[in-house]
Amino acid sequence: MWHDLKPIGRNADTGGYRRFAWTAADADCRTWFKAQAESRGLTYELDRNGNQWAWLGDPEAGDAVVTGSHLDSVPDGGAFDGPLGVVSSFAALDELRRRGVEFTKPLAITNFGDEEGARFGLACVGSRLAAGVLTRDAAHKLTDADGVTLPQAMERAGYDPDAIGADRERLDRIGAFIELHVEQGRALDLSGDAIGIASSIWPHGRWRFDFRGEANHAGTTRLVDRRDPMLSYAETVLAARREAQLAGAVATFGKISVEPNGVNAIPSLVRGWLDSRAADQESLDATVTGVEKAAREYAQAHGIDVSLTRESFTPIVEFDDALRDELARILGTQDSAADLKVPVLGTGAGHDAGILAQSIPTAMLFVRNPTGVSHSPAESAAEDDCLEGVRALADVLEGLACK
Numbered sequence: 001m002w003h004d005l006k007p008i009g010r011n012a013d014t015g016g017y018r019r020f021a022w023t024a025a026d027a028d029c030r031t032w033f034k035a036q037a038e039s040r041g042l043t044y045e046l047d048r049n050g051n052q053w054a055w056l057g058d059p060e061a062g063d064a065v066v067t068g069s070h071l072d073s074v075p076d077g078g079a080f081d082g083p084l085g086v087v088s089s090f091a092a093l094d095e096l097r098r099r100g101v102e103f104t105k106p107l108a109i110t111n112f113g114d115e116e117g118a119r120f121g122l123a124c125v126g127s128r129l130a131a132g133v134l135t136r137d138a139a140h141k142l143t144d145a146d147g148v149t150l151p152q153a154m155e156r157a158g159y160d161p162d163a164i165g166a167d168r169e170r171l172d173r174i175g176a177f178i179e180l181h182v183e184q185g186r187a188l189d190l191s192g193d194a195i196g197i198a199s200s201i202w203p204h205g206r207w208r209f210d211f212r213g214e215a216n217h218a219g220t221t222r223l224v225d226r227r228d229p230m231l232s233y234a235e236t237v238l239a240a241r242r243e244a245q246l247a248g249a250v251a252t253f254g255k256i257s258v259e260p261n262g263v264n265a266i267p268s269l270v271r272g273w274l275d276s277r278a279a280d281q282e283s284l285d286a287t288v289t290g291v292e293k294a295a296r297e298y299a300q301a302h303g304i305d306v307s308l309t310r311e312s313f314t315p316i317v318e319f320d321d322a323l324r325d326e327l328a329r330i331l332g333t334q335d336s337a338a339d340l341k342v343p344v345l346g347t348g349a350g351h352d353a354g355i356l357a358q359s360i361p362t363a364m365l366f367v368r369n370p371t372g373v374s375h376s377p378a379e380s381a382a383e384d385d386c387l388e389g390v391r392a393l394a395d396v397l398e399g400l401a402c403k
């Protein structure tokens with residue numbers, strides 16, 4: 001499975017993946033998923049929001065156990081973020097069939113669409129729509145860098161954008177959702193564990209800063225006469241690092257747009273996107289407030305107008321306590337809560353499981369990442385650890401769906 005999926009959407013120059021929503025690479029990933037489902041005799045479904053489902057048992061029976069992740073990527077992303085969860089789900093089902101277990105509940109494997117938000121700027125679109133967190137009207141306003149709207153992209157890919165929206169009936173049939181994911185950090189590597197259980201997802205969001213100045217000639221305009229928004233932006237980037245360190249958070253300006261974007265022209269507009277995350281809401285608020293204060297002070301000093309727009313936000317997600325404890329029990333809890341064989345850890349990365357947590361019981365398993373690098377072609381996981389993840393997921397699914 002890994003060999004067949006690995007080439008799809010891979011850029012020959014960077015070695016990274018560009019599997020963006022509603023593109024040819026995305027379509028190829030969806031074709032792969034459907035083929036995996038059909039080869040196992042599973043019932044394949046495509047829901048109203050473009051999420052894919054592969055069912056073992058009656059989808060209408062209720063109290064289903066669902067596992068899976070996503071197949072799309074960030075720009076030049078790694079091979080494991082998302083796909084490891086989907087591949088491991090099919091492999092775990094294969095393992096359970098090898099064990100000869102008897103399923104007492106429906107089981108489904110899913111691929112949620114547009115999880116990374118690389119094309120339209122909003123993460124977890126497929127699961128947000130299903131959970132009703134994102135409305136159809138709001139989704140229809142999403143636009144990519146080329147001016148293509150989400151409805152236009154869906155239509156070109158052969159999907160009906162008017163059908164999207166909350167899918168409460170489907171979610172009500174799910175008793176538990178388990179997402180396996182490569183760890184996006186080094187906690188497991190540092191602890192020496194191959195597998196971990198998620199406790200929570202940090203609150204996080206994306207903010208757009210618009211710095212407006214005056215376009216002018218780069219060679220003839222005196223420094224004292226310039227209203228250069230790039231200076232304010234650069235100072236704000238440094239402020240983000242400083243404020244994050246003070247609050248014990250993380251803050252990143254990873255995307256920038258410049259107008260008129262000429263080598264010999266002073267910009268008239270610099271637009272930068274801030275991604276910030278923290279273990280608690282207070283620390284996140286302190287970070288973003290500090291960055292905004294610095295941006296306004298720098299802008300005023302340079303004669304620049306600045307505005308701030310919050311484009312997305314997800315509060316802290318605490319995974320279902322009972323389900324998390326059940327996973328820990330299945331995977332080998334000792335008598336004392338302090339003697340867990342599988343560590344429990346928080347994460348600063350967002351996931352579909354985090355979106356679904358407000359609607360259904362959810363939990364996550366992490367597979368060790370030896371370098372901690374993610375959203376990069378250098379992202380990796382050892383084969384032995386990946387196989388351990390498959391066995392752990394199979395154990396969990398057996399414990400939840402085969403009682």
